[in-house]
Amino acid sequence: MTIQAVQTRGGISARAAVLAYVVVCGLVLLLMMVFGLLMRLTQAQWIDIQPDLFYVIMTMHGAGMVGIAGLCGATVMWYFVRRHVPVTTGIFVANLVFFLIGALLILGSGFIGGFGAAWTFLFPLPAHSGDLWSANAAAAYMFGLLFIGVGFLLLHLDIARGILSVYGGLGAALGVKQAFGLAPESEGPPPAVAASTMALIVNILGILLGAAVLVITLVNLYVPSFAFNALAAKNMIFFFGHVFINATIYMAVIAVYEILPVYTHRAWKTNQAFYLAWVLSTVFVLIVYPHHLLMDFAMPTWALVLGQVVSWLSGLPVLLVTAFGALTNVYRSGIKWNTAAGLVFVGAAGWAIGVIPAIADGTIEVNSFMHNTQWVPGHFHTYLLLGTIAMFLGFLTHITPRSNNAWAPTGFWLYVVGGSIFVLAFLTAGAASVPRRYAVHLPSWLPYDRVGSIGAALVVVGVLILVVRFLVSVTSAAPEEAGA
Numbered sequence: 356m357t358i359q360a361v362q363t364r365g366g367i368s369a370r371a372a373v374l375a376y377v378v379v380c381g382l383v384l385l386l387m388m389v390f391g392l393l394m395r396l397t398q399a400q401w402i403d404i405q406p407d408l409f410y411v412i413m414t415m416h417g418a419g420m421v422g423i424a425g426l427c428g429a430t431v432m433w434y435f436v437r438r439h440v441p442v443t444t445g446i447f448v449a450n451l452v453f454f455l456i457g458a459l460l461i462l463g464s465g466f467i468g469g470f471g472a473a474w475t476f477l478f479p480l481p482a483h484s485g486d487l488w489s490a491n492a493a494a495a496y497m498f499g500l501l502f503i504g505v506g507f508l509l510l511h512l513d514i515a516r517g518i519l520s521v522y523g524g525l526g527a528a529l530g531v532k533q534a535f536g537l538a539p540e541s542e543g544p545p546p547a548v549a550a551s552t553m554a555l556i557v558n559i560l561g562i563l564l565g566a567a568v569l570v571i572t573l574v575n576l577y578v579p580s581f582a583f584n585a586l587a588a589k590n591m592i593f594f595f596g597h598v599f600i601n602a603t604i605y606m607a608v609i610a611v612y613e614i615l616p617v618y619t620h621r622a623w624k625t626n627q628a629f630y631l632a633w634v635l636s637t638v639f640v641l642i643v644y645p646h647h648l649l650m651d652f653a654m655p656t657w658a659l660v661l662g663q664v665v666s667w668l669s670g671l672p673v674l675l676v677t678a679f680g681a682l683t684n685v686y687r688s689g690i691k692w693n694t695a696a697g698l699v700f701v702g703a704a705g706w707a708i709g710v711i712p713a714i715a716d717g718t719i720e721v722n723s724f725m726h727n728t729q730w731v732p733g734h735f736h737t738y739l740l741l742g743t744i745a746m747f748l749g750f751l752t753h754i755t756p757r758s759n760n761a762w763a764p765t766g767f768w769l770y771v772v773g774g775s776i777f778v779l780a781f782l783t784a785g786a787a788s789v790p791r792r793y794a795v796h797l798p799s800w801l802p803y804d805r806v807g808s809i810g811a812a813l814v815v816v817g818v819l820i821l822v823v824r825f826l827v828s829v830t831s832a833a834p835e836e837a838g839a
């Protein structure tokens with residue numbers, strides 16, 4: 356299916372809205388990747404950026420990437436779920452507007468206001484800047500996140516409304532009966548519906564807790580006597596952050612289910628294991644977040660044990676059915692590989708591979724050593740850069756067949772080879788105990804940083820090629836094809 360499908364189903368505005376999303380995603384991704392490259396080059400001591408600016412860039416890169424990964428996932432989810440349930444284009448557009456307002460507030464908080472407390476805005480750090488930023492700058496950041504959260508809340512609620520009108524309940528849309536063998540597999544919801552249901556359940560809960568802690572932080576900024584339990588705040592922040600970033604994968608993975616079959620000419624088979632995986636992951640994603648607090652001795656032990664044990668299980672169900680499903684879908688299908696199919700396949704693989712070091716880090720014994728090392732950016736860049744974002748870039752290439760041209764394989768290989776070098780540099784540095792979030796690195800760490808910088812530069816060029824090809828094909832295509 357190509358972009359025309361959107362046109363025939365919902366008129367010009369839905370198609371234009373999807374294209375607007377993809378354009379914003381492509382451009383913001385590029386900008387944030389350049390920020391990442393600047394950080395890496397600074398750590399490599401190939402360029403000179405002062406630490407205060409480094410931490411502003413790190414905050415912008417973290418918040419910007421998490422937000423744009425969410426938008427990438429939302430694009431994929433909306434494009435495919437609306438084939439099955441009624442959704443409102445106006446709400447979809449509203450989410451984009453909220454996102455852009457939020458992004459401007461966040462960029463302003465950093466580059467004008469100097470806000471650099473990291474995307475996790477850990478309470479009460481935003482109020483303790485050591486004069487590096489004002490309360491207003493921190494507030495702009497909090498409002499920016501709130502805007503983005505409100506947009507996503509509206510989008511998920513609208514999709515929930517559409518899903519309920521067709522399936523009658525969230526359980527039915529998730530395939531709960533199929534999961535437990537109580538209804539025939541053939542009557543289960545399509546993968547896009549099950550995934551969208553999971554994403555909306557977890558993200559609505561995450562956003563509500565995130566909004567609560569943002570408001571608390573905002574009040575604390577102006578009324579310092581309004582104190583809040585820092586450990587409770589940390590729990591809320593990491594519940595929100597963990598759920599939101601995980602939901603980006605669960606939305607983007609729809610691209611694997613929908614796009615791979617187009618090129619293998621085989622439907623994606625859903626079965627009991629598929630539905631069970633989605634049901635289990637819905638629960639696991641919500642309860643596993645304490646793996647972000649394994650170093651917090653004040654946490655109740657049971658919560659940390661839960662975090663560790665569920666970490667071993669959490670990503671696995673959906674991951675396994677997706678990786679296995681992708682392999683069986685491709686195996687002996689006679690698929691003619693192209694960039695779109697390759698990227699979604701790499702996305703499934705990148706996710707699967709990245710989860711392995713993540714599970715290691717979710718183990719308390721390992722976490723005591725690895726927690727604040729570059730092992731952590733090593734594992735999450737693997738499943739976000741080579742997972743979520745690869746899936747999105749596959750989607751971007753797929754919906755504009757003209758962009759799937761002679762240049763696309765170059766972009767693909769730069770992305771995959773550069774990305775692998777980049778994440779391996781983080782992981783090996785982490786294994787050698789190089790700390791994360793350090794603006795200034797010791798001479799003995801520089802080799803990792805330099806190899807990582809080269810990998811990162813290749814990624815940026817690869818994405819540049821894919822995004823520019825997309826923009827050119829959208830603007831130059833015949834009206835009945837992809838243009839406006």
Ligand code: HEM
Nearest residue numbers: 388391392394395417420424473474739740791792811814
């Ligand atoms: C060309 C691609 C990218 C480059 C060069 C890059 C580079 C970096 C660097 C150098 C750091 C700081 C590492 C440290 O702690 O020492 C970082 C952190 C981070 N990156 Fe990326 N990155 C890229 C892509 C992405 C993507 C695609 C995502 C998510 C979708 C992402 C999300 C993050 C997050 C959440 C952090 C943590 C910030 C913090 O510690 O507060 N990055 N990245």
Ligand SMILES: [Cu+2]
Nearest residue numbers: 597644646647
């Ligand atoms: Cu987590």
